[in-house]
Amino acid sequence: MFRRKNKRKRDKYDVIANVIVIFFALLSLFPLYWLITSSFKNSADVVKMPPDWFPTTFNINNYIDVFSNQPALKWAMNSVVVSLVATIALIIVSSLAAYAFSKLQFRGKNIIFIIFISSLMVPKEVLIVPLYRIVDNLGMVNTLHGMIWPNVATAFGVFLLKGFFDSIPDSLRESARMDGASEFKTFIKIMLPLVKPGIGALFILYFVQVWNDYVWQLVIGQDEGVKTLMVGTATLMQDLNPNFAYKMAGATVAAIPLLVIFIFFQRYFTRGLTMGAEKG
Template sequence: MKLFKRLARMEKMDLVITILVTILAICSLLPLFWLITNSLKPSTDIYKMPPDILPKTMYLDNYKELFNNQPALRWTFNSFFVSFVTTTLSVIFSALAAYAFAKLHFKGKNILFALFIGSLMIPKETFIVPLFKLVVAFDWVDTYQALIIPNLATCFGVFMLKSFFESIPNSIRESAKLDGASEWTIFWKLMLPIAKPGIGALFILNFVTFWNDYLWQLLMARSKEMNTLTVGVAGLMQEINPNMGLKVAGAAVAAMPMILIFIMFQKYFTKGIAAGAVKE
């Protein structure tokens, strides 16, 4: 009887937790729902009080004006190109460094890794001025390399992937060594596929971070054609006598790629976060 009572209490607790998580999920999705529905309304309906929960008609002129009167397609391409290239290269570099810290033995490894971890506590804004001067000295302002190269080295990625490589048994690497495999072959064909969940999770986190990297993109993109979607939409927000419908539509377009990326890589993200929390 005690066992059945305990199971009943656990079922009730699970039900309460499920209801609570569902309510929190709905609350977190409300801003996104409000953003999308307002993008399908004229500006007058957005300011209407009390507001309409759903638009009375599908008003698509906000999106037409955004893509016809503003270089929104170029902004979208810039954002996707910069975010994808930066994320891909940063994940590769992070995986290489994390593998070295996890599996290789070299002098000063622990001290160097401690410096990596310590740098995570330094805000990016503290070194943005010397970094800006360095980019100006290279004459990279208003170019893609200025938006991409300074963001390639991410200590967080090294810290995150190191735990994945450490969870892989050393016997796999030793067996490959006995079979004559090179260090690069072991990394590329053995270690990297095993760490795929962690790499997928890091890819999502980095992509969202670089997509939303407003400050650095604002400093580097001087011309309107080099603006990313985040900077371009923010520019619309600063106009006098603004068209609120246009701004909301721009914000909705900027949010959609991140949502799609998360949906596409959701499986790897959940596996990566769960696996990273357990170290064998």
């Protein structure tokens, strides 16, 4: 009788908790809903008060204008190239460095790792001027290379992946070495597949970060041909008589790739965060 009463009480609390979670989930999705629905409205309907919670018009001309009057497709391709290449390069460099810090023994390893992690405390905005001078001296201003490679020089991926390599027993590496596998083969064939959840989480987190890296892309890419979607969409806001629905359409186009990336990698992302929580 007492157990049944406790079970009924727990079920009641579970229902209340689920209702609260669903409410806040819908609340967090509301800006996305407002962005997408506003992109199909007329400009006057976007700013009218009281607002139309459901669009009374369905105007696809906003999207047609974005792609016909602006090089939005070129901007989108630039964003995809910059984000994808920078993220893949970061994963390659970070996984190698994280494996070295986790499994290899060399002099000054702990000190070097502390220096790496300390660099995360320096805001990127502080480094913009010296970083721009370096990129300018290398002749990479107004190029996609100037947007890509500075994003690879960060310790974030090393910090994230080292925790995953630390969770792998050293006995696996020792067994592989006894079987005659080289260090690189051990890393590729045994260690790397075991940290796939961490790589998936890093891919999503860093792809989104580079995609949204508006300030650095604005500084480096001033020419129309090298603008990214974030910078190009922001330039739509500079009109004296802005068409707000037109700008909502541009912002929606910029948001769609991030949603697609998260949908495809959410399994690894969730598993990576869960494994990180278990380690903590």
